[in-house]
Each structure stands twice: as structure tokens, then as C-alpha cells.
Amino acid sequence: MTPIIQAKNVTKIFGSTRSPNATRSLNSVSMEIFPGETVGLVGESGSGKTTLARTLIGIETATQGQVYKDGQLLAARRDWKNMRLDVQYVFQDPSTSLCPTMRIGAALAEPLIVHKKCPASERAERVRDTLLKVGLHPDVARRLPGQLSGGQRQRVSLARALMIEPKVLICDEIVSGLDVSVQAQVLQLLIELQNELKISILFISHDLRVVRYLCDRVYVMYKGEVVEDGETGPIFETPQHPYTKSLLASIPGVKHEKPEPAMQVVP
Numbered sequence: 687m688t689p690i691i692q693a694k695n696v697t698k699i700f701g702s703t704r705s706p707n708a709t710r711s712l713n714s715v716s717m718e719i720f721p722g723e724t725v726g727l728v729g730e731s732g733s734g735k736t737t738l739a740r741t742l743i744g745i746e747t748a749t750q751g752q753v754y755k756d757g758q759l760l761a762a763r764r765d766w767k768n769m770r771l772d773v774q775y776v777f778q779d780p781s782t783s784l785c786p787t788m789r790i791g792a793a794l795a796e797p798l799i800v801h802k803k804c805p806a807s808e809r810a811e812r813v814r815d816t817l818l819k820v821g822l823h824p825d826v827a828r829r830l831p832g833q834l835s836g837g838q839r840q841r842v843s844l845a846r847a848l849m850i851e852p853k854v855l856i857c858d859e860i861v862s863g864l865d866v867s868v869q870a871q872v873l874q875l876l877i878e879l880q881n882e883l884k885i886s887i888l889f890i891s892h893d894l895r896v897v898r899y900l901c902d903r904v905y906v907m908y909k910g911e912v913v914e915d916g917e918t919g920p921i922f923e924t925p926q927h928p929y930t931k932s933l934l935a936s937i938p939g940v941k942h943e944k945p946e947p948a949m950q951v952v953p
């Protein structure tokens with residue numbers, strides 16, 4: 687099967703490569719995301735997770751290495767533009783991605799307009815349907831982001847990403863700022879969306895219990911490199927790399943037990 691997204695030996699250096707202050711954030715990283723799977727990306731703060739995700743969708747340009755979409759090398763600007771039709775990024779903090787003065791309905795309609803996705807007469811219905819899909823009342827369309835709770839805002843961010851029916855959702859720490867019960871609701875929503883829409887998800891998280899619960903495969907990053915990857919079960923049960931072992935050892939119960947009740951997803 688051809689991966690939807692593939693990174694091959696991607697290196698990202700911020701700053702001039704000759705400068706002593708340059709930061710090598712990614713060092714020859716390779717990863718693949720196949721249709722319909724949920725892929726976890728874990729690693730300590732600063733290990734390069736966000737940089738990798740941003741490089742996958744062209745917000746950052748790789749210093750070396752290649753990114754492929756559906757087997758095609760992304761080279762020209764137009765290739766990257768087309769890729770954004772299929773790959774959407776949901777950020778940790780929805781307040782930075784939602785314009786505070788734009789009503790939710792307008793914010794959700796915007797991607798349809800930008801990508802010329804559907805006739806103007808159908809936009810309101812698409813907005814309504816997508817709000818329902820993420821478990822929000824259609825009246826939310828009339829509100830401003832500041833008039834919503836954090837969990838509602840995160841649902842709106844997901845709705846916005848889903849408006850153009852992407853094949854891949856990149857979720858970068860999307861539940862980190864939410865309290866545990868709201869986290870569980872948003873995770874449940876992700877599971878439902880995946881079952882219903884069969885989209886692929888790149889799920890970036892510090893929370894190994896959530897990753898274990900949600901993901902089919904996992905990549906473990908350490909200091910800009912992927913040190914281990916594979917199916918979630920074996921990675922958690924028999925980690926090979928010392929860093930993965932230490933990561934798992936720091937979280938009691940994650941290796942051998944089922945997720946604790948607090949982490950079990952409730953509707």
C-alpha cells in the first residue's frame with residue numbers, strides 16, 4: 687500500500703547551517719502515514735515533533751530529505767498547495783488558530799471558500815452538518831470563539847479542519863490544555879470521526895496512555911531523531927530503545943496494564 691504521507695530522511699536545521707547557533711531540530715527522520723491509520727508521535731519537549739509535523743505539510747521546509755504525498759515527491763509550490771486539500775493541521779491552542787472577531791460559522795465556511803469546495807448556497811448546510819458531526823449545536827455558528835469553552839473551541843478547530851474532508855488530520859497536542867473529562871470527550875470524538883470518515887490521524891502527544899489507547903502505530907522521537915517505531919502493542923510491551931524504556935518507566939502502569947479508569951474514554 688502506498689502511504690498517504692511519507693517523509694524520507696528529513697533533516698531540519700533552523701538558522702544558517704554554518705552558524706554555531708544553528709539548531710538541528712530533525713536529523714534524517716523517516717515516517718509514513720497509511721490510509722485510515724492513527725499514528726502516534728511521542729517524545730520529550732523539544733524532541734522535534736511539531737517541527738516534523740510542520741515539515742510534513744510544508745509550513746517548514748526540509749533542509750535535506752523529501753516528503754511524498756500518495757507516492758509523489760512534493761517539490762513545486764503547487765504540489766504543497768494541493769497537499770493541503772488532503773492534510774489538515776489542528777493546533778494545541780485553538781485560540782491562536784481561530785480569529786477572535788470572526789463568528790464560528792464564517793470561520794468554518796472560510797476553507798470552503800478558499801478551496802472552492804462547494805457552491806455558496808450549500809455552505810450554511812455544510813457548516814451545520816460539520817458542527818453536528820463534532821457534537822456541537824448548530825447555533826454555535828453565530829457565536830464568537832471567546833463565547834465558547836475550551837473544549838467547544840477545540841471541537842470547532844476540529845470542525846474547521848474537517849470542512850474540506852481531508853484524508854489526514856494532524857493533531858498536535860490537541861487535548862493537552864483540556865481537563866480530563868473534556869479530554870476524554872475530544873478523544874472519543876476523534877475515534878468516532880475516524881470510524882465514520884476513515885481518515886488517517888497523526889496524533890502528537892506527551893501522554894503515553896492516550897497514545898496507547900488511540901494509536902495503531904507509534905514513532906518515538908528523541909533529540910530530533912526517530913529512535914523507535916512500530917505497532918503500539920509491541921512498543922509498549924517490549925520497548926527496545928533505552929529512551930523508550932525510560933519514557934515508559936516514568937509512567938507507572940502504562941507498560942503492562944490497561945489504561946486507568948481516569949483515562950478511559952467516556953462519551
Ligand SMILES: Nc1ncnc2c1ncn2[C@@H]1O[C@H](COP(=O)(O)OP(=O)(O)OP(=O)(O)O)[C@@H](O)[C@H]1O
Binds near residue numbers: 700730732735
Ligand atoms: N522556528 C524555529 N527557530 C529555531 N528553532 C526552532 C524553531 N522551531 C523549533 N525550534 C527548535 O527545534 C527543536 C524542536 O522543537 P519542536 O517544537 O519541534 O519540539 P516538540 O517536540 O514539538 O516539543 P513540545 O513537546 O514542547 O511541543 C527545539 O529545540 C526548538 O527550540
Ligand SMILES: [Mg+2]
Binds near residue numbers: 736737858
Ligand atoms: Mg510541539
